[in-house]
Amino acid sequence: MSDILLAEIIRLVSIVLSISIVNFVVGYRKNCDIDKWKNIAIQSVIVVIIFIISKYIDVMNLSIIYNEKTNYIENYFSLFSIIKNFDFSIINLIWITVNIVIIVSMTLIYNKIYKVEWNKFIFLYILSGQYTSIFADIIIPRILFAIQTGKSLSDNIVHNLNIHDWNIFNIEVLANLFLVCILIIIFIKIINKILKNKIYVYASYIILVNSVFIMLKILVRFAEMHGPFQIEQYLIIMEVVPQLAIIAITVTIYIVIEMKKENEERIKEKQAYNRLETKNDYYEKVEESQNQIRRLYHDMNNHLYNIQMMNKSSEDTSDYIVSLQNELKEARKTRxxxxxxxxxxxxxxxxxxxxxxxxxxxxxxxxxxxxxxxxxxxxxxxxxxxxxxxxxxxxxxxxxxxxxxxxxxxxxxxxxxxxxxxxxxxxxxxxxxxxxxxxxxxxxxxxxxxxxxxxxxxxxxxxxxxxxxxxxxxxxxx
The missing domain is CATH 3.30.565.10 (Histidine kinase-like ATPase, C-terminal domain)
Structure with missing residues (x-):
């Protein structure tokens, strides 16, 4: 297999992994009964379109490099850094437009087909995308590269690596990202199973979100041991940490809102339960009354029969009693x-x-x-x-x-x-x-x-x- 073909396969696998992460986070099949093959077809179309778009973005990256803008920070396509530096160049505007089109298109697909709330999808899509990007582009590659080479990704050694070396390295990065995702999913499932109270579950999510800062601390230690430290320090402190801080605050606000909704739901359920208790008491009283009425009907029929026997000589009395008995029979026609x-x-x-x-x-x-x-x-x-x-x-x-x-x-x-x-x-x-x-x-x-x-x-x-x-x-x- 040629290195170019392997690079394209790695790109495809990374897109599939990213879409899978988004699907897990938004619970995309939770609210719909879509056919399996239809779902596969839709997901395949999404992957292919993003694959084609990513190719054009890479071409744009290469054009920047060949114009001698080779510093990683300058080539780092981050909306945060664009806003911070007010760098709305044509290239950055194209990047922003492409991402907006992707978000809008994905939102429409997941809202109409998978019945995911559009505001929830946009928030979770951006959130999962940012975290995936930070792990896949910064944390995992840098730690892995330092472990394997004893050097930093900002070191000049990277210029000596050929496409085959990068392919092998990217495969290892994807494998580690996949492992991290699996561990997070297992953690979430265990938390949901063990902790019945949603408040504790949400608190665990907040801890999980902020645990990324621990990973950054490890990354800083690696950067200190494997220079050049200044470039790595700049990337972590000036670019990554502010992004993560904003995301962590946003997630915390989101979880607080969800906790408020959860509390409101519990109040509504309690009110509904109280109404149900009242209604159930009413039905039980009706049942008791009907049992008394049935006994009364039975006794009344016996009394009327005895009176009828005693008044056989009176035709008017007998007809009256028969009419009363018929009314009682009609009244007793309950299910x-x-x-x-x-x-x-x-x-x-x-x-x-x-x-x-x-x-x-x-x-x-x-x-x-x-x-x-x-x-x-x-x-x-x-x-x-x-x-x-x-x-x-x-x-x-x-x-x-x-x-x-x-x-x-x-x-x-x-x-x-x-x-x-x-x-x-x-x-x-x-x-x-x-x-x-x-x-x-x-x-x-x-x-x-x-x-x-x-x-x-x-x-x-x-x-x-x-x-x-x-x-x-x-x-x-x-």
Missing amino acids: VSGNSLFDIIVDEKMNICKNKGIEFDIDVDSKNTGFIKNMDMSSILANILDNAIEACDKMTSNKKYIKLTSMWADDMFVIICENSKENEVKKIGDRFITDKLNKSEHGIGIKSVEKSVKNYDGNMMIFCDDNLFKVKIMIPKR
């Missing part, structure tokens, strides 16, 4: 699906649908579901039906309907709720956002359902299009 709380919730929502002109189609079996706590049954069923009723109530045309089905499929209790809709349903992150007037209640119902389902190691799937919203819940038998 008996196997779970009394399930029936109470369904009956309540069915009456609401009747008043709102919503067709309610029902086919339910909730036998042997006593292992599901009343609080969770209330959370699951009431929330999905409330959301369905709300969506139908906002419709101005077409047929308003809700179809509720529950059944046992082997050892899995399945609830399927389908409803018509017209309003747009948006998803941000892992939350569904509707057009409720009260912004604080967005997505809380679905999140509450999901939490209750997970209590039983169940799954919830959601499908929606312009005219339909469908929720499927599967809970394994205990």
